[in-house]
Amino acid sequence: MAKAGLSLERHFCLYRNQKEQTVMNTAMFAARRHAFMDHMQPGSVAILKSAPQFMLAIDAELPYRQDSDFYYLTGFEEPEAVCILAPQHEEHQYVLFVRPSSPEIERWTGKRVGVEGAMQEYGVQMAYTLEQLDEKLPDYLSNIATVYYSNGLGETFDSEISKFLKRFRYKKGFLARTLIDPSDIFDELRMVKQAEELALLRKAAEITGAGHLAAMQAAKPGMYEYEVQAAVEYAFRMHGSRRNGFETIVASGPNATTLHYIANQRRMQDGDLLLVDAGAEYAYYNGDVTRTFPVNGSFSPAQRIIYELVLEAHLAAIHGVKPGVRLEDIHAIAVSVITEGLLALGLLEGEMDKLIEEKKYREFYMHSTSHWLGVNTHDRGKYKIHGESPVLEPGMVFTIEPGIYIAEDAEGVEPRYRGIGVRIEDNVAVTADGCELLTPHVPKTVAEIEALMAGLRV
Ligand SMILES: [Mn+2]
Incomplete structure (x- = not known):
C-alpha cells in the first residue's frame, strides 16, 4: 500500500517554516502583572512560588514545566523561584528570587538565568537568590495587612511561609491578618x-x-x-x-x-x-x-x-x-x-x-x-x-x-x-x-x- 499522501502534503505545507517559539514578550508579562496588581487589595503583597521539580529516580528528573500562574505573570521557566508583587513598595513592585548562577552545576545541567539574567531579561526591579528570601522578605512585608499566597505547590515551602509570617510578627510587630488565595484573580484574568x-x-x-x-x-x-x-x-x-x-x-x-x-x-x-x-x-x-x-x-x-x-x-x-x-x-x-x-x-x-x-x-x-x-x-x-x-x-x-x-x-x-x-x-x-x-x-x-x-x- 503506497502512501501518496498528496492531500496531507498540502496540509503540511501550511505548517512548514513556522517552528520558531515566540521570544520573551516582556511587555505582555508586565501588562499581566499590572492587571493582577490592580485586583489586589490595598496594603497587600503577593508571594508566588514556582512549580516543584519532580524526580523519576535519583538523578533522573521528570521534565520540568513551570506552574501556569507563575508563568502567566513572570514568563520565568526555572524551578526554585519565588515572585513577589508589592504594588505599594516604593522601589520594587516586582521582585524575583531565583537559583544562583553556578558554573559547576551549570556544567552538568545547563544554563541558569541567575540574578543578573533575571535583572536584565525579566523586567524585575530587583532580583535575589532564593537563599536570600528569609533575609529580604521583611523588606516587602512592612505594614502589610494582607498576603496573597496559594498553598499546595510544596508542603515545605507552605510551612516555611506560614512560620515566617508568625516569626515576623514577633520580631517586627507586624501581622498579615489576612491570607488570601489568589485563585480568584487568576481565574478572572486568565478566563x-x-x-x-x-x-x-x-x-x-x-x-x-x-x-x-x-x-x-x-x-x-x-x-x-x-x-x-x-x-x-x-x-x-x-x-x-x-x-x-x-x-x-x-x-x-x-x-x-x-x-x-x-x-x-x-x-x-x-x-x-x-x-x-x-x-x-x-x-x-x-x-x-x-x-x-x-x-x-x-x-x-x-x-x-x-x-x-x-x-x-x-x-x-x-x-x-x-x-x-x-x-x-x-x-x-x-x-x-x-x-x-x-x-x-x-x-x-x-x-x-x-x-x-x-x-x-x-x-x-x-x-x-x-x-x-x-x-x-x-x-x-x-x-x-x-x-x-x-x-x-x-x-x-x-x-x-x-x-x-x-x-x-x-x-x-x-x-x-x-x-x-x-x-x-x-x-x-x-x-x-x-x-x-x-x-x-x-x-x-x-x-x-x-x-x-x-x-x-x-
Ligand atoms: Mn478536552
Missing part, C-alpha cells in the same frame, strides 16, 4: 484571552491539527496504538511544539469508551474506530482536539450512525456559541441533539423532556461539552459564579467536545452499537458576534475523513 494569547492558541491549535492529520495517515489495522501516538507527537515536535498539553489518548475499538484511556497498548483491528485526543503546547498555550476515525479508512454503517449523531451535536453546539449565552446553554444544545438521536436509535426510551431532566443520556454521554482552554488544557476560569454558569464574552476560549460511549457490555443495546466510542472535539474563541473555530483544518465529516484516508491509500 478572557488577550490578542497575544489568541495568537498563541491559534498556533497551538494549528500544530495540534498537524498531529491529527499524521494520525490519520499512520493508522492501519495491525498497528499498535502507541505507534499512532508516536506519529502524532512526532508531528507536534516537527511543527514546533516542544511538549504535549497532556498525555495523548489513542484509544481503539472498545478502549474508546474509556474516557481518559492513556495506556495506548492495544493492537488495532480491522473494523475498529480509533479515538485520538491530543494537544500540542506552544509557548505554554495548548490545543485540545479529538478525532475519531476508522482504522481501515471507512466507517461501518453502525459506526457512521453514531459518528454523525455526535457530529450533529458538535456542530449545533459550535453554532450556539456567542457572547451573552452561558456554557451550560452550549452543553444543553449538545445534550438535546444527543438525547433526541439516542431516542430515535432506540438506545434510550421514553419522553425526550423527561430523559433530559433525569439525565438519562449520561449512560452514553457522561461528561461536559466544554472546558476552558489556555495555559492549562483544563484552564483556569470559573464554571459557576454564584451558582450560575458564567456568561460568555469575547476572548473566552474553550473546547466543544460531545461524545457517545457505548460500553461493550451495555444492556438493551443492539450488538452492532456495543463498544463504539466517539468524541469530536474542537477549540473555539468567542468573538463579538459568534465564535472563531481555532481548529478548522482537521477533517471532521465522514466524507472528509474517508476521502483523506483513501487518498493516503492509493
Whole structure:
C-alpha cells in the first residue's frame, strides 16, 4: 500500500517554516502583572512560588514545566523561584528570587538565568537568590495587612511561609491578618484571552491539527496504538511544539469508551474506530482536539450512525456559541441533539423532556461539552459564579467536545452499537458576534475523513 499522501502534503505545507517559539514578550508579562496588581487589595503583597521539580529516580528528573500562574505573570521557566508583587513598595513592585548562577552545576545541567539574567531579561526591579528570601522578605512585608499566597505547590515551602509570617510578627510587630488565595484573580484574568494569547492558541491549535492529520495517515489495522501516538507527537515536535498539553489518548475499538484511556497498548483491528485526543503546547498555550476515525479508512454503517449523531451535536453546539449565552446553554444544545438521536436509535426510551431532566443520556454521554482552554488544557476560569454558569464574552476560549460511549457490555443495546466510542472535539474563541473555530483544518465529516484516508491509500 503506497502512501501518496498528496492531500496531507498540502496540509503540511501550511505548517512548514513556522517552528520558531515566540521570544520573551516582556511587555505582555508586565501588562499581566499590572492587571493582577490592580485586583489586589490595598496594603497587600503577593508571594508566588514556582512549580516543584519532580524526580523519576535519583538523578533522573521528570521534565520540568513551570506552574501556569507563575508563568502567566513572570514568563520565568526555572524551578526554585519565588515572585513577589508589592504594588505599594516604593522601589520594587516586582521582585524575583531565583537559583544562583553556578558554573559547576551549570556544567552538568545547563544554563541558569541567575540574578543578573533575571535583572536584565525579566523586567524585575530587583532580583535575589532564593537563599536570600528569609533575609529580604521583611523588606516587602512592612505594614502589610494582607498576603496573597496559594498553598499546595510544596508542603515545605507552605510551612516555611506560614512560620515566617508568625516569626515576623514577633520580631517586627507586624501581622498579615489576612491570607488570601489568589485563585480568584487568576481565574478572572486568565478566563478572557488577550490578542497575544489568541495568537498563541491559534498556533497551538494549528500544530495540534498537524498531529491529527499524521494520525490519520499512520493508522492501519495491525498497528499498535502507541505507534499512532508516536506519529502524532512526532508531528507536534516537527511543527514546533516542544511538549504535549497532556498525555495523548489513542484509544481503539472498545478502549474508546474509556474516557481518559492513556495506556495506548492495544493492537488495532480491522473494523475498529480509533479515538485520538491530543494537544500540542506552544509557548505554554495548548490545543485540545479529538478525532475519531476508522482504522481501515471507512466507517461501518453502525459506526457512521453514531459518528454523525455526535457530529450533529458538535456542530449545533459550535453554532450556539456567542457572547451573552452561558456554557451550560452550549452543553444543553449538545445534550438535546444527543438525547433526541439516542431516542430515535432506540438506545434510550421514553419522553425526550423527561430523559433530559433525569439525565438519562449520561449512560452514553457522561461528561461536559466544554472546558476552558489556555495555559492549562483544563484552564483556569470559573464554571459557576454564584451558582450560575458564567456568561460568555469575547476572548473566552474553550473546547466543544460531545461524545457517545457505548460500553461493550451495555444492556438493551443492539450488538452492532456495543463498544463504539466517539468524541469530536474542537477549540473555539468567542468573538463579538459568534465564535472563531481555532481548529478548522482537521477533517471532521465522514466524507472528509474517508476521502483523506483513501487518498493516503492509493
Ligand atoms: Mn478536552
